[in-house]
Amino acid sequence: MPRLTILTGRAAPLADSGQLSGIDKTPVSAALMLDTNGLAGDEQGDLRHHGGPEKAVHHYARDHYAAWQAEIGDLPVLAAPGAFGENLSQHGLTESDVAVGDIFRLGKALIQVSQGRQPCWKLNHRFGVRDMARRVQDSGRTGWYYRVLQPGIVAPGDDLHLIDRIAPDWTIRRLWHVMYVDRLNRHDLAQMAALDVLAEGWRRYAARRLDSGRVEDWRGRLEGST
Template sequence: MLLIDDVLAGPVAPLGPQGKPSGIDKTPVSGKIHVGIEGLANDEQGDRKHHGGPEKALHHYAFEHYAIWRREIGPKRVLAAPGAFGENLTTTGLTEDMVAVGDTFRLGKIVIQVSQGRQPCWKLNARFEVPDMAVRVQRTGLTGWYYRVIETGHIEKGDELRLIDRLSPDWTLRRIWRTLYVDTMNIDELAAMSELAHLPEGWRGYAKRRLATRQVEDWSRRLTGAS
């Protein structure tokens, strides 16, 4: 049985030296909290163009990754408790190798479905005070993932996360990550990814553009924040 260790939410607040608005600082919520189509009540995102919305309603991060990051970057204060990566849900016992696009779970009174992995952005650099943190997260594939909400309702810490359906079990988040960032011009993988119905159109679009242009897109602006 897999239980939710914490449910986390947070308001928008200034982040980093430039004080950019961000909702990445999440803290545990006590008691029941409502989950709508766009996520948790009282949870906010500072950049609604790239964060939040129905395809990124809830962010899940594996707590076992925290030990890896402490070895990688040292015992940062931000790694002392869940919420470092802006996650809404934290567990131990479920990772990107095990979760596939389209996996559908019952959690408390809601039903959620894995929509995509997380694409790390420059806000992680500011959050961790590590200039290349976003690059490190992308390179390792320890990104966490997002859910879309199929049935709304209430959840709380300690609820069981129970798998009820697998729509594309071969397409784990690790496989998606490898196709995007490692084996970047594998034509067969890109063609299959472009047709993956449970993956958001934006992600399928990456595969379609690579197939059409035979070029890999430039991630530097997302990873560094450079204009």
């Protein structure tokens, strides 16, 4: 499998937004610790919506960059890994290849796929494209997160090695389809709500939709609620 790039970034003001963000990430040049809250030296500007144990590491498929260049132009931000704020960048793994619960060895650490990435408004400022977050969401090229099962040292040159597949039918692509396309499919929502390797937040989304028969708006509230 092609070589993996590991990236981190410090929180800094984001473009003209007036907000702090850690979305600007660059490749690491030395070994560093990966623990349950993420990579040493990696920061988030908004800890309410980013970071934490279920979003400790963000992976974005390098395979998608060509499609974005074709759609929005050859922007400078797409010239190197890190455009989407990812911690891991690699060709050969996409949302169709990776399933929630998949366990990988990375260096001395063990990591497990926990959920898909929910695109945030900061992508609009990062790319200078006013609806970039919506484009990412609609495309299904969202990326995904890992939780850390076993902390350890990781380093440039380390590769991901698949150790176990717990729920192979539940790819990130399928989760995206339930979350954003076939949003009130009760059969899939019931399975999703019971999928214990899926992050609690996403299981809660599924349970709320089953209970209410409604979908959340962009703020995470059920549509039609006040």
